[in-house]
Amino acid sequence: MKDEQLGFATRAVHAGQSADPATGAIMTPVYLTYTYVQETPGKHKGFDYARTVHPTRLALERNLASLEGGKFGLCFASGMAATSTVIETLSAGDHVVSGNDIYGGTYRVFTKVFQRLGLTFTFVNAYDLKAIEAAITPKTKLIWLETPTNPLLQIVDIKAVADLAKKRGIKVAVDNTFATPYLQRPLELGADLAVHSTTKYLGGHSDVVGGAVVTSDPALHEQLKVLQNAVGAVPGPMDCFLVLRGTKTLSLRMERHCVNARKVADHLAKHADVAKVHYPGLAGHRGHEVAKTQMRDFGGMISFELKADMDRAMKMISSTKVFSLAESLGGVESLIGHPASMTHGSIPREERLKAGLADGLIRLSVGIEDADDLIADLDRAIATSK
Ligand SMILES: *Cc1c(COP(=O)(O)O)cnc(C)c1O
Numbered sequence: 001m002k003d004e005q006l007g008f009a010t011r012a013v014h015a016g017q018s019a020d021p022a023t024g025a026i027m028t029p030v031y032l033t034y035t036y037v038q039e040t041p042g043k044h045k046g047f048d049y050a051r052t053v054h055p056t057r058l059a060l061e062r063n064l065a066s067l068e069g070g071k072f073g074l075c076f077a078s079g080m081a082a083t084s085t086v087i088e089t090l091s092a093g094d095h096v097v098s099g100n101d102i103y104g105g106t107y108r109v110f111t112k113v114f115q116r117l118g119l120t121f122t123f124v125n126a127y128d129l130k131a132i133e134a135a136i137t138p139k140t141k142l143i144w145l146e147t148p149t150n151p152l153l154q155i156v157d158i159k160a161v162a163d164l165a166k167k168r169g170i171k172v173a174v175d176n177t178f179a180t181p182y183l184q185r186p187l188e189l190g191a192d193l194a195v196h197s198t199t200k201y202l203g204g205h206s207d208v209v210g211g212a213v214v215t216s217d218p219a220l221h222e223q224l225k226v227l228q229n230a231v232g233a234v235p236g237p238m239d240c241f242l243v244l245r246g247t248k249t250l251s252l253r254m255e256r257h258c259v260n261a262r263k264v265a266d267h268l269a270k271h272a273d274v275a276k277v278h279y280p281g282l283a284g285h286r287g288h289e290v291a292k293t294q295m296r297d298f299g300g301m302i303s304f305e306l307k308a309d310m311d312r313a314m315k316m317i318s319s320t321k322v323f324s325l326a327e328s329l330g331g332v333e334s335l336i337g338h339p340a341s342m343t344h345g346s347i348p349r350e351e352r353l354k355a356g357l358a359d360g361l362i363r364l365s366v367g368i369e370d371a372d373d374l375i376a377d378l379d380r381a382i383a384t385s386k
Contacts, residue, residue: 003066008182009251016062017244028059030241052229056237060244061212064202067181067247068194070214072221074228075240079177079197080105081233082211084113086142086173086193088231089223092118095139099126099156100355101149103175103197104344107351110144125355126156127287133164140168145191146175147184148291151303151339151363152356153278155287158294162190171220177201177330182254184295192217200330201300204246204253210235253332253368257300260374261366265302267375273382275307301329303339303363306382313338313360316385322369322377329365334374337363 003015017028034050047053057075065073076082083106090096098110100123110121124131126145143165147156158174165172173193174186180201186194196202198210215221228234235243258281265279280291281298291298306312317325323336327343337343340359344352349359366374 011066012250013248015066016059030237031055051232051234056240060240063247064212065214068214069185070187071216073214074224075235076211077233077235078209079211082195082213085227087114088227090141094141095120095137096142097122097135098144099146101152102146103150104346108346127154129160140170143172148178148280153280155280155291157290158186158189158191182251183297187216198243202246203243206331208239208242210239210243256368258297260371261300261302263371264366264374268304273307274304276305278303300366303361305358305360310360312385313362316381319381319384320377322373332368334367335365339363
């Protein structure tokens, strides 16, 4: 049966994988090898050296390509390695327009590493199409988006940006880590690249660091594949195995993340001590209508502000019992964090405030536990922080 005739959940379990020809093992083996025996020089089974091509990695690359509805997948040692490899397709002098509400590490690698190597970046409110348009110069080669954004959960209209970019011959990359291909498929909306930190929802169990890039553009894929091999930021076989195991349950986990997040967001929105809730599933959210058209559901991430100062926020996030205070997101367990001092600490305060990231903002990665326990935990922590 052709892969594209199968539904998402079926592809999540099977795409890129088949029983091991040597043993019939149903799980893709963790091939701990870095070279492969050749019959005569250059005559082999498609594998020559593990940085270049690796069977466990290949299964994951095919699986992720299928889930994103793309032709080609490439895996990397981390989300940052995936992002960096995309930027390495550019040359000194090229210009990138990027959303300003992005993962802190992405902002850091753009401004601290690639800017030094001669690329230029302009950061704009990416939900504002006019701002994107105004930032484009004759040197612009790439538009970098994240949606929903981190940590403000703003929604960028991927199709509108892709339309605007295509007319000018500019590529569009979407960091799809927050939504996952279960909820949103950027390539189907006209983007050229879907980028992932597989560390988060795709792995899903907080036990692996990895990244991926999916595209349907053969030339772009070729360029990325050369870079994957030349630069060498590849994941190990065990890491690929863990992400492959994660994607098998992606649809189930995402469904539960979404149901729980909606309950938590609805509850917080009614809470007397909460000033603001950012969740694209709420009818009052600025991006709600666009989110409804480009996402299957609204995801597991929420951020909110308490009606009080920063001290109270700090106290609150340190007193939850079910939510763990930790960096990161996307695992089965619920996490709570303070973006200004944790994930987004590398962005200057001035830039943070300009992007709307308040000092007291609290971010939740809502896990797959019982929603009632999560809500009770937040209520208790809000009460004790008074
Ligand atoms: C975590 C994250 C990254 C970076 O991924 P690593 O695997 O930690 O390198 C990039 N983008 C987003 C949206 C993330 O959440």
